[in-house]
Amino acid sequence: MKPELEFWYEFASTYSYISVMRIDELAKREGVLIKWRPFLLGPIFKSQGWATSPFNIYESKGRYMWRDIERLADKYGIPWEKPSEFPRNGLRVSRVALVAEQEGWCEEFSRKVFQANFAQDKDISDEAVIASILDSIGKSSAQVIERAKSDETKLKLRAQTEQAMEKGIFGAPTFSAGDELFWGNDRLEDAIIWVKSERI
Amino acid sequence: MKPELEFWYEFASTYSYISVMRIDELAKREGVLIKWRPFLLGPIFKSQGWATSPFNIYESKGRYMWRDIERLADKYGIPWEKPSEFPRNGLRVSRVALVAEQEGWCEEFSRKVFQANFAQDKDISDEAVIASILDSIGKSSAQVIERAKSDETKLKLRAQTEQAMEKGIFGAPTFSAGDELFWGNDRLEDAIIWVKSERI
Numbered sequence: 001m002k003p004e005l006e007f008w009y010e011f012a013s014t015y016s017y018i019s020v021m022r023i024d025e026l027a028k029r030e031g032v033l034i035k036w037r038p039f040l041l042g043p044i045f046k047s048q049g050w051a052t053s054p055f056n057i058y059e060s061k062g063r064y065m066w067r068d069i070e071r072l073a074d075k076y077g078i079p080w081e082k083p084s085e086f087p088r089n090g091l092r093v094s095r096v097a098l099v100a101e102q103e104g105w106c107e108e109f110s111r112k113v114f115q116a117n118f119a120q121d122k123d124i125s126d127e128a129v130i131a132s133i134l135d136s137i138g139k140s141s142a143q144v145i146e147r148a149k150s151d152e153t154k155l156k157l158r159a160q161t162e163q164a165m166e167k168g169i170f171g172a173p174t175f176s177a178g179d180e181l182f183w184g185n186d187r188l189e190d191a192i193i194w195v196k197s198e199r200i
Numbered sequence: 201m202k203p204e205l206e207f208w209y210e211f212a213s214t215y216s217y218i219s220v221m222r223i224d225e226l227a228k229r230e231g232v233l234i235k236w237r238p239f240l241l242g243p244i245f246k247s248q249g250w251a252t253s254p255f256n257i258y259e260s261k262g263r264y265m266w267r268d269i270e271r272l273a274d275k276y277g278i279p280w281e282k283p284s285e286f287p288r289n290g291l292r293v294s295r296v297a298l299v300a301e302q303e304g305w306c307e308e309f310s311r312k313v314f315q316a317n318f319a320q321d322k323d324i325s326d327e328a329v330i331a332s333i334l335d336s337i338g339k340s341s342a343q344v345i346e347r348a349k350s351d352e353t354k355l356k357l358r359a360q361t362e363q364a365m366e367k368g369i370f371g372a373p374t375f376s377a378g379d380e381l382f383w384g385n386d387r388l389e390d391a392i393i394w395v396k397s398e399r400i
Binding site: 048058060061063064067071165168170171180182184186187 | 268365371
């Protein structure tokens, strides 16, 4: 059995995008299994007294982040276009990702959503945009979106976000293995090394 | 002439400590000149509405930081003892560092202060602790401390902190080269690569 790492991400998060575009190659090379765990940062930020992303609240931090992401995209050779709206509401698309998680196509769907948001400046809160992504990966968008709107899916997303909070997650991306948390795209390599060595 | 990188740090900052212990070896190996620029985070945090370190304000973020630093110290082989008080007030010791900056021994002094705070759990806000560090590196502590208390030094530290804010610095450590900022110990390597390539 391969060592396993949980990958907690939020669709609006710029640094999650960088990890989404890097994680597959790294995980395959290192023989680590990634469990994709979409969750919502909104309720976590709210519990810290923030009504929006800290990058919008703290001006110099925000200005820095946009430049930093530009440099990271360049460093890793990742397509990048600054979204005209930030953060985009990830509630609807996260519910679809929860359906995808249960059906086993969460990774493929999530990557497409991140590319839409951060490489194509598409509004991922828009149901039509979500439907077209679903169609592009061969899913029946109408059916999936209906399931995403069910109370069951809504509760599952809420539970997933609560689980993130209980684990002590306060930002995205976060990688987790047991009680161990690794926060930020910068910690992806360390997290992979950690789960590998834990199993030796 | 060697490429130059400014190293902005705050004596209370845990991640600054990790960089303080790593930067010399890296800079020598890569042929980069480091300008040590101590400053105060307090006024910057205050301008963001924070009365103390965000690691104290946001509980899960704080809990994470202490674990993360422990892992980083382990990863880099850096001595580490969690300080019994955090953050320690760096005002007095920063003024001494400003004197040291002018006299050319800022690096040696700063490293000793960080080690006192984060490897020996000494109270670096205490004048006796500062004096004993000064003595240990062969400085006349009484004379230096007197100079550190002068209006000239106080104004210099204030100006340095204001310069940090004007540059858009919002946390420590930050590495800067011209208008380019690199925030966090995680960016040290990127910052060094940046200044080297800028000069080619």
